[in-house]
Amino acid sequence: MATFKDFRNSVKPNWCPGCGDFSVQAAIQRAAASIGLEPEGLAVVSGIGCSGRISGYINSYGFHGIHGRSLPIAQGVKMANKDLTVIASGGDGDGFAIGMGHTIHAIRRNINITYIVMDNQIYGLTKGQTSPRSATGFKTKSTPEGSIEQAISPMEMALTAGATFVAQSFSTDLKDLTALIEQGIQHEGFSLINVFSPCVTYNKINTYDWFKENLTKLKDVEGYDSSNREQAMQTLMKHDGLVTGLIYQDTQRKSYQDLLSGYSDKPLSEADLKLDQAYFDKLVEEFM
Amino acid sequence: MVKQLSWKVGGQQGEGIESTGEIFSIALNRLGYYLYGYRHFSSRIKGGHTNNKIRVSTTQTRSVSDDLDILVAFDQETIDVNYKELHEKGIIIADSKFDPKKPEDTNALMFSVPFTQLATDLGTSLMKNMVAVGATCAVLNLDIQVFEEVVQEIFGRKGQAVVDKNMEAIKAGYDFTKEQLNTDTGLMELDQADGKKRMFMIGNDAIALGALAAGSRFMAAYPITPASEIMEYLIKKLPELGGTVIQTEDEIAAATMAIGANYAGVRAFTASAGPGLSLKMESIGLSGMTETPLVVIDTQRGGPSTGLPTKQEQSDLMAMIYGTHGEIPKIVMAPSTVQEAFYDTAEAFNLAEEYQCPVILLSDLQLSLGKQTVEPLEFDKVEIRRGKLQSDLPEIENKEYFKRYELTNDGISPRVIPGMKHGIHHVTGVEHDESGKPSESAANRNSQMDKRFRKIENIKFDMPVYKNAPHEEADLLLVGFNSTRGAIEEAMERIEADGIKVNHAHIRLIHPFPTDDLLPLVQSAKKVVVVENNATGQLANIIKMNVGFANKIVKYNKYDGNPFLPHEIHTKCKELF
Numbered sequence: 001m002a003t004f005k006d007f008r009n010s011v012k013p014n015w016c017p018g019c020g021d022f023s024v025q026a027a028i029q030r031a032a033a034s035i036g037l038e039p040e041g042l043a044v045v046s047g048i049g050c051s052g053r054i055s056g057y058i059n060s061y062g063f064h065g066i067h068g069r070s071l072p073i074a075q076g077v078k079m080a081n082k083d084l085t086v087i088a089s090g091g092d093g094d095g096f097a098i099g100m101g102h103t104i105h106a107i108r109r110n111i112n113i114t115y116i117v118m119d120n121q122i123y124g125l126t127k128g129q130t131s132p133r134s135a136t137g138f139k140t141k142s143t144p145e146g147s148i149e150q151a152i153s154p155m156e157m158a159l160t161a162g163a164t165f166v167a168q169s170f171s172t173d174l175k176d177l178t179a180l181i182e183q184g185i186q187h188e189g190f191s192l193i194n195v196f197s198p199c200v201t202y203n204k205i206n207t208y209d210w211f212k213e214n215l216t217k218l219k220d221v222e223g224y225d226s227s228n229r230e231q232a233m234q235t236l237m238k239h240d241g242l243v244t245g246l247i248y249q250d251t252q253r254k255s256y257q258d259l260l261s262g263y264s265d266k267p268l269s270e271a272d273l274k275l276d277q278a279y280f281d282k283l284v285e286e287f288m
Numbered sequence: 289m290v291k292q293l294s295w296k297v298g299g300q301q302g303e304g305i306e307s308t309g310e311i312f313s314i315a316l317n318r319l320g321y322y323l324y325g326y327r328h329f330s331s332r333i334k335g336g337h338t339n340n341k342i343r344v345s346t347t348q349t350r351s352v353s354d355d356l357d358i359l360v361a362f363d364q365e366t367i368d369v370n371y372k373e374l375h376e377k378g379i380i381i382a383d384s385k386f387d388p389k390k391p392e393d394t395n396a397l398m399f400s401v402p403f404t405q406l407a408t409d410l411g412t413s414l415m416k417n418m419v420a421v422g423a424t425c426a427v428l429n430l431d432i433q434v435f436e437e438v439v440q441e442i443f444g445r446k447g448q449a450v451v452d453k454n455m456e457a458i459k460a461g462y463d464f465t466k467e468q469l470n471t472d473t474g475l476m477e478l479d480q481a482d483g484k485k486r487m488f489m490i491g492n493d494a495i496a497l498g499a500l501a502a503g504s505r506f507m508a509a510y511p512i513t514p515a516s517e518i519m520e521y522l523i524k525k526l527p528e529l530g531g532t533v534i535q536t537e538d539e540i541a542a543a544t545m546a547i548g549a550n551y552a553g554v555r556a557f558t559a560s561a562g563p564g565l566s567l568k569m570e571s572i573g574l575s576g577m578t579e580t581p582l583v584v585i586d587t588q589r590g591g592p593s594t595g596l597p598t599k600q601e602q603s604d605l606m607a608m609i610y611g612t613h614g615e616i617p618k619i620v621m622a623p624s625t626v627q628e629a630f631y632d633t634a635e636a637f638n639l640a641e642e643y644q645c646p647v648i649l650l651s652d653l654q655l656s657l658g659k660q661t662v663e664p665l666e667f668d669k670v671e672i673r674r675g676k677l678q679s680d681l682p683e684i685e686n687k688e689y690f691k692r693y694e695l696t697n698d699g700i701s702p703r704v705i706p707g708m709k710h711g712i713h714h715v716t717g718v719e720h721d722e723s724g725k726p727s728e729s730a731a732n733r734n735s736q737m738d739k740r741f742r743k744i745e746n747i748k749f750d751m752p753v754y755k756n757a758p759h760e761e762a763d764l765l766l767v768g769f770n771s772t773r774g775a776i777e778e779a780m781e782r783i784e785a786d787g788i789k790v791n792h793a794h795i796r797l798i799h800p801f802p803t804d805d806l807l808p809l810v811q812s813a814k815k816v817v818v819v820e821n822n823a824t825g826q827l828a829n830i831i832k833m834n835v836g837f838a839n840k841i842v843k844y845n846k847y848d849g850n851p852f853l854p855h856e857i858h859t860k861c862k863e864l865f
Contacts, residue, residue, distance in 0.1 A: 009687065011725060043706045045548070056714045056725065059687065061706035063551060064716035065544065066574050072508075072541035076548020076556065077706065079506055079534070084552065084706055105537035262527025264505075269553030269705060271530060273503025273672050280667045283497060283525070287487040287662075288318070 004033040007042075009059040020171035020197030021051050021118050027174055028058060028087065028116070031181035037085055045074040047090030047099060050125045051118035051197070054089050068099030071106040071115060078113050081267040082257055085185055086113040092133040093123050096152050100132070103154075107161040107190055112255040114184040114191045117154070118171075120199035121206045128202035138205060153241050158192050159233055164250040165191035166232070168243060170211055171198070180246060189255040196244075211242075218245030227251070289479050291346050293428070294353040297420065298339030298370055299362025301330060308360070308417040309340030311442070312424065315434045316344050317488040317661055320481030324774070325659040326352045326851065331513065331597045337365050346479050350625060350660065350774025354855045357476060358427060359396075360420050362403070364388060371396065379475060381423045381465070383416065397475070399423070399468055406460040415457035422461025429474025432458050487662040491655040491771075492517035494626045494662070495585055496525075498633025499557060501670045504583075505531030506556040508545035510538055510564060513597050514653045515587040518559045539564040543571035543584065550581045551715065553677075553705035555637045559585035562604050563594065565648075569611045572646045576616025577717045579693065579701070579740070581640035584648050585633070587656040588770070590849050599849030600653045602770055603822035605830070608648045609799045615737075617744045619643065620799040622650040624754060624773040626662045628796070629655065634670045635750070642675035643743050644703060650798065652821065654771035654851045676702045681710040689713040689723035695735055699742030744800055752802035756780070757791035757809055764790040764861060765813035767806075769798065769827055772819050772852055779857035788865055795827065801834040815864055816841045819857055823847040 007029035015021050032042055042060035046052040048067035055062035061084075065073045074088035088106075095103050095117045106115065122140065123129040129142035133154070137146040158166045165187040169177040177195060184191035196211050216239050218224050224245075225231055232248040257263055264271065297308045306327070313323045324343040330336035343353045356373040359366070361382040371380065371394050378396040382388035383403040390398040401423045407415040418439075425432050435458055443450045469475065489497075496518045499507070505526060509519040523533040531554075536542040542558040549556035560568065565586045575582035588604045590596025608620050619639050623632040633649055640647040681704065684690060692713040694701045701722075704711030714724035719736060721727040756777070764783065766776050773794050783790045793809050795802070810816055810831070818828035818841060825843035832838045844860050846852055 009689070039712055040707060040709050043552070056716065059712060061712055062714045062716075063548070063578075064714070064718065065547075066570055066717055069540060069544040069571070072536065072544040073548035073551070075534075076506075076508065076545035076550075077552040078548075079532070079545070080549040080552035080554035080556065081705075081707055101537050102541055105541070109534075260527075260532055262530065263532055264530025266530070267707075268505045268531055268549075269707070271503070271505050271554075273555065275501060275503070275529075275667070277667060279528075280501065283500065284487060284665060287489045287493065288485050 002033055002038050004029045006039055007032050007059050011057055013057050015050060016201050018200040023171040023174050024118055024195055024197055025054055025057050027177040027181055030178045035182050042085045043077050044087045045070045047094035049091040049094050051091040068094050071102040074113050075111045078111050081269045083267050088113055089116045092117060092119040093131050096132045096154055104161045107158055107163045110164055110189045110256050112189055112257060117194045118197040119194050120197050120203055122199050122203045124199045124202055154194050155236050155241055155247055159248060163192055164189040164253050166247040168194045170196045170215055170244050214242045216243050218243050289477050291479050293344045293478055294356045295358045296339050296341040296356055297360040298366030301336045301338040302334035303362055304417045305338050305340055308420055309342055311438055312421055313342050315438045319434060320483040322348045322661040324349050329598050337369055346481055351778050351854055352851050354853050379427055401465055407457055410457050411453055415454055418454050418457035419461035422458035423465040426462045426465035427475050429477050432462050489662055490657050490659045491626050491629045491651055494630040495633045496521040498630040502634035502637035503672055504555040504557055505529060506549045506554050507533040508536050508542040509558050510536055510542050512561045512564050514589055514656045515559045515561050539567035543568040547575050547580050547582055557583035561587050561589045562591045573612035573614060573616055574717045575646040576618060578715045579644040581644055582646045583636045583640050586648055586650050588652040596849045600851045601821050602652050605826040617645045617740050619647045622769045622796055622798050624770055624794045626660055630665050638673040642673055652770045676700055678702050678704050683710050691722045692724050693722045695739050699739045747800060749797045752797035753805045754794040754796055759789040759791055762789045762791040762813045764788055765809050765816045766792045768819040769795045775852040775854045775857055776819055778854035782858045783861050803834045807835055810835050810837050817844050817861060819844045821846055
């Protein structure tokens with residue numbers, strides 16, 4: 001059985017020292033090993049941005065695509081081979097700006113993949129512009145007088161879009177994060193995990209200390225029930241979205257592939273490509 | 289007796305014009321006639337003039353006819369818009385309901401038949417289409433029993449009473465018109481057909497069928513005219529084979545989802561038209577850079593922007609060859625008949641896997657939506673070739689990545705799919721080394737770029753140019769691509785009859801351009817006329833760029849949204865001599 005070391009490769013990440021993404025990478029590797037995956041059975045698909053590089057830093061099949069499109073690529077992979085474990089990943093710009101359309105639709109579609117967003121509230125790779133997660137008033141190179149736009153609330157958004165698994169974590173909480181990723185992978189449907197992953201170079205507001213001060217762990221909220229969507233929404237609103245832990249899970253709704261009529265039990269990638277002559281003749285007959 | 293007939297039915301969109309044409313043509317197809325139907329429609333659901341022009345012939349035709357024998361009109365607009373197409377002895381059959389008026393400047397005969405009234409008398413005005421079919425039968429002296437089978441198939445689900453009523457409506461139209469005609473033979477009679485059963489389908493049907501025959505089991509697509517029929521057909525069929533179609537949130541998701549599925553080993557594809565292709569360009573570049581097979585269908589329509597969304601055009605050529613930023617190897621193919629659309633779509637999947645690059649299959653609205661009789665498709669001609677897709681892999685030492693982008697003589701590297709043991713590698717749109725790891729080194733850049741382009745240097749493609757070249761030395765070479773083939777073929781016969789020696793070349797592989805194949809025909813012709821449905825002469829420019837002989841090349845362009853008619857090409861060529 002593979003250990004987390006088997007999910008390491010020899011590539012040295014090009015992230016800045018202290019970047020939150022290192023912990024996310026470690027959490028994925030640990031979670032994969034802990035639930036018994038083998039490297040060749042895991043496909044990590046990522047977008048563009050600092051965090052998008054993550055698919056190259058894990059010893060598994062990895063696909064580093066184009067900006068904002070990790071989700072459709074990942075869904076295509078999963079549709080082709082339902083036996084693979086598929087993780088999509090990227091930053092908040094990738095998932096909530098250029099790729100927001102895909103995020104909402106991947107949530108509603110509910111294909112059985114896990115989406116991990118490394119949320120640093122800023123554009124790092126392009127050297128410090130505002131992100132849809134930047135707070136109002138946040139000063140960056142592209143908002144020198146402070147952002148006048150409202151920040152997106154991804155967790156509330158996910159709930160309204162019909163998500164079946166919504167979780168949030170903080171990159172320093174390696175143990176909790178690893179556990180959430182395990183749960184997300186094991187969830188039968190689309191799982192969204194937003195991870196606060198501080199950018200130590202460009203974001204001087206939302207720092208490690210800032211998060212430590214402002215985050216509330218859901219396990220500390222008395223009587224919190226992650227199967228209660230209404231309570232999840234109220235709690236998020238009360239804490240301005242700054243909570244960590246499993247926010248909501250619907251274990252009843254079936255995944256897209258489970259609901260799909262006629263969908264093969266065997267991975268499509270193993271299908272015999274040649275049609276049966278009799279079947280082809282039947283198709284032809286229908287046009288006569 | 290006539291060997292061919294041109295019949296058109298017109299009215300307001302949403303009035304059942306399509307089903308009238310459909311019933312008429314299916315029945316005649318079953319009698320063994322060759323049909324060619326072309327719909328004129330607007331980008332709206334109800335209202336607006338629509339018509340369906342159907343050519344019936346005892347031999348294969350692939351073009352809209354120059355003129356019209358019979359016009360069936362459900363409103364005055366249909367008469368006013370279309371009567372000029374009628375030839376000297378043309379016939380108008382119109383619904384008495386709108387008190388039809390025949391324009392003064394036509395010799396056509398007009399019969400006013402109470403389509404709506406007769407249908408209403410039988411129970412519902414919805415059956416006015418059937419009355420019109422019956423009226424047509426009277427004019428053609430066609431036995432209405434030939435419609436029984438089709439009516440049974442269409443309405444059988446609703447019960448025998450509905451079937452009977454519809455047959456009665458056909459008979460009512462027939463009887464009423466027969467009485468008016470006052471003849472036993474009708475006004476024109478078609479030669480007997482050979483009675484052979486053949487397929488009757490649109491190009492999009494053939495594309496979808498080609499994808500199935502090639503083993504495609506997944507399609508991701510976004511609805512758009514004139515491509516939607518492909519996804520609509522496959523969503524009915526793919527579940528029978530364990531696969532599916534996903535209607536995505538947008539065109540980019542469609543392309544990237546298809547890339548993801550191909551990466552994971554499934555023959556997946558997407559189909560769209562110009563606006564969708566514009567949105568897919570970055571994804572097509574990703575397919576090229578990551579060497580992930582991808583088949584994209586582009587059913588061209590009038591552009592730019594929303595353009596003429598329901599009209600014929602062939603103006604995406606340059607965009608399909610050069611549309612992506614940066615430079616990637618790419619294959620662009622252009623079938624010219626429905627049969628070719630079937631075989632070429634199947635072949636597109638082979639090429640995508642063999643050359644590990646995007647393959648764009650161009651169609652155009654006329655080919656995609658024109659409904660025609662098709663000679664039998666031979667399933668055993670469809671090969672499945674997967675190129676350098678690996679199965680069992682040896683163990684790699686020291687946990688090194690598999691060399692997915694290994695530098696090889698032919699540029700094509702071994703391909704593995706996720707799930708395979710010892711095949712782990714990285715895939716990225718960033719320039720990368722042999723194992724897929726990002727690399728910005730100049731030497732690596734050169735070797736990987738060269739490797740990618742080496743792949744299609746010697747591409748094997750069956751019949752890159754369709755040639756009908758009876759003359760060693762020709763006065764004229766006619767060149768086209770996609771659906772213009774039928775109109776060019778008919779024009780060619782007439783030009784020959786004028787004493788001009790004419791050859792015909794239809795380009796089936798647009799990129800990489802088959803220069804060596806076309807060159808001799810261009811060399812041996814005095815003039816080259818490139819016939820294309822666009823304003824700037826894109827194919828002509830590509831020929832000039834690749835083959836040369838710019839001084840011989842004459843552009844013949846039509847971009848008003850309508851297909852070429854044979855007589856237009858004939859007239860244009862006559863003017864040149």
